[in-house]
Amino acid sequence: MCGVIGVFGTPYSSQEVQQGLQLLQHRGQDAAGILSFNSQSKNFSLYKDVGLVSKVFDESKLYGISGDISIGHTRYATVGPKTALDAKRDLQPMMVNYPFGIGMVHNGNIVNYYQLKKDLKETTNRILFTQNDLEALLNILSQNLLATNDLNFSFDKFQSSVKSLFDQAKGGFSVLGVVAEKGFFAFRDPHGIRPLILGRRRLTDEEKKQQPNNFGISYCASSETNALNFLGYEVVRDLSPGEIIFIDHTGEVYSSSNYSTQNKIPAKTCMFEYVYFSNPESKLENVSIYGARLNFGKHLAEEIRSKIDSGAIKPDIIVPIPETSRVAAISMSETLGIPYREVLIKNRYIQRSFILNTQESRKRAVQLKLTAIASEIKGKNVMLVDDSVVRGTTSKKIIDMVREAGANEVYLASTCPPIRHPCFYGVDFPDPNELVAHGKTEPEVAKMLGADHIFYLTTEGLKKSIGSEKLCMACIDGKYPVDCNTKSFSEMRQAHREA
Structure with missing residues (x-):
């Protein structure tokens, strides 16, 4: 369980993400990271390190990260190296340079990670450098976007690539990301196990003067509503299970939410969010924690x-x-x-x-x-x-x-x-x-x-x-919404901890 937040549309996106991460600190204390893209200079900036958000991002570190799109992550490690030095390579956000330049963060676990890692090497000759399952998701998405040999970007192409990712990756995950010069995206696993909420607010006059594309609105997606509330965003809604959202550089919002309904996949929000993880100020699926x-x-x-x-x-x-x-x-x-x-x-x-x-x-x-x-x-x-x-x-x-x-x-x-x-x-x-x-x-x-x-x-x-009856209660009743090889997952966790 981690905390993710992304902001698009304000020149102060990295500052808002840093503040949002502090509000999500209860979701992970191991490490924190922020990735920004500046639509004017067309450059990425990234910083991540082990430790609490306040330790990782002092004023000098935050000063070097700027842009109108930013995504952030606060880490609670469930799989992977646990020592500070070994864990640094697994920190989020993560990036690939081709195609387009894509950066991502995620909250959750991919239970068939080892199989995906093996498939990526054997079928596309892609080698993963970390033990973080986000890297597998990032490489699968980039590979899916390249499948047509067409380097033109469109939402139709993007949603098709993500739906293919849904077919390949099994588990619970919420993802935020940025595509350089194209826009901001968010998607939620087909069962909606991990939470993700979208918010929006109107820009101040000062922000409008500095905002490169000047569409007058800033968007924020977060693991919890408490971060949205603090930053002044009106909650639009929880993303539906299997929903894909893309907001382009003009502020146009595209959405596809038919994957789960077409495949008859039931909603299964994690009950532990209500019991323990979420901040009591937050709402999840319109239910007050x-x-x-x-x-x-x-x-x-x-x-x-x-x-x-x-x-x-x-x-x-x-x-x-x-x-x-x-x-x-x-x-x-x-x-x-x-x-x-x-x-x-x-x-x-x-x-x-x-x-x-x-x-x-x-x-x-x-x-x-x-x-x-x-x-x-x-x-x-x-x-x-x-x-x-x-x-x-x-x-x-x-x-x-x-x-x-x-x-x-x-x-x-x-x-x-x-x-x-x-x-x-x-x-x-x-x-x-x-x-x-x-x-x-x-x-x-x-x-x-x-x-x-x-x-x-x-x-x-x-x-x-x-x-609600639409809950993942597998830890209570043993009824897992996503098939998982429990033996290989436990072995993977143990092997990484001993690495």
């Missing part, structure tokens, strides 16, 4: 109420595990009439532990990022609320911490159903052996984590909370 999380807490409370009424559990306080579960915990407290208390204090300077890249780094981060207020915990039955329980690393450490602070009993409530199956579409748990709930009953999970009881939101409660 904040509202969905309030609903998670309400429905989970209703599912737990019978246990309280029967006396099986007697929670004195409801405690969120910061940060993502806070909204749901408030809703649970209101629904059950049990006091809400923030007694786990977060060190704001520590990264999100789930998206750190090794188990050991996640353990260290948990120890550093939270402290418990013992005076408010001692002698009480504590209901901890978390957004999800994946590996169990964080949960076990926190439960131990709360017990050490003097809790009488500790219960754990998850606003996500048990995650028992791997994800291959952009979330970093493709190995079932890493999942604490894999092959275990709920009492067995509770015992492993050291909790007196564990409660999960049901799949019905999850769907009702979001208000």
Whole structure:
């Protein structure tokens, strides 16, 4: 899972992308990059490096990147080298010089990457230099554009090339890009697993004076609406699954959204966006993330109420595990009439532990990022609320911490159903052996984590909370919308991590 954003139509596109990336920092902390194209000088400029957005792009770095089209990426690595030096070659954005000059960023995973890499070498003699599946997408698109031996550019030719890419590349992915002297593009995988939203705004008078083509509108596409809102863009809509958008240098917007309907491919938005990844300010498929999380807490409370009424559990306080579960915990407290208390204090300077890249780094981060207020915990039955329980690393450490602070009993409530199956579409748990709930009953999970009881939101409660049946829930139910060879994918991930 990564964050992508692209801006077209303003001379300040790189500055807007940099600001947008900061709003998407929660989607990836490994690295960041920005690619710009200047329609006046007809030049690309690119900078990318490991680290947080604020570290990678200080004022001097950003000064050297300018243009009216910019695309940016903040990285959360799921496959590929994990060390800083080895990972640098895999950073986005990426470019090819022929045909036209194309730059791209993407969010997601291509599950048949190895096969694509092999096919590119054998059929077109293209050699990939990185372990990043974006490079495969970029080479496939460029090869498809060359297939007709016609170097004239048109939207018909472009959409045909992308639809061919859809036939070849399997997985969940959202892509943004630029074609030199032609325009800006965006497309979303045929199931719509990974999010992508389009926005637009009118230029200021100052921008109009400097804007090379002067069509008076700036467009932005982003993984989340929070970046669009901050930058002053009106949300136009979520791209449809399999939709292809191209905006040319005159501001003309072209769209093709018939690939998924023609091929009868159902929409399957990743449920984990609502549970964990997305910023609570954002909307996805016109659903408020904040509202969905309030609903998670309400429905989970209703599912737990019978246990309280029967006396099986007697929670004195409801405690969120910061940060993502806070909204749901408030809703649970209101629904059950049990006091809400923030007694786990977060060190704001520590990264999100789930998206750190090794188990050991996640353990260290948990120890550093939270402290418990013992005076408010001692002698009480504590209901901890978390957004999800994946590996169990964080949960076990926190439960131990709360017990050490003097809790009488500790219960754990998850606003996500048990995650028992791997994800291959952009979330970093493709190995079932890493999942604490894999092959275990709920009492067995509770015992492993050291909790007196564990409660999960049901799949019905999850769907009702979001208000949609069009969800990818493969990590919960094992029903994968895109066929994937789980063995080869896990082996690829392990081989790259050991490289």
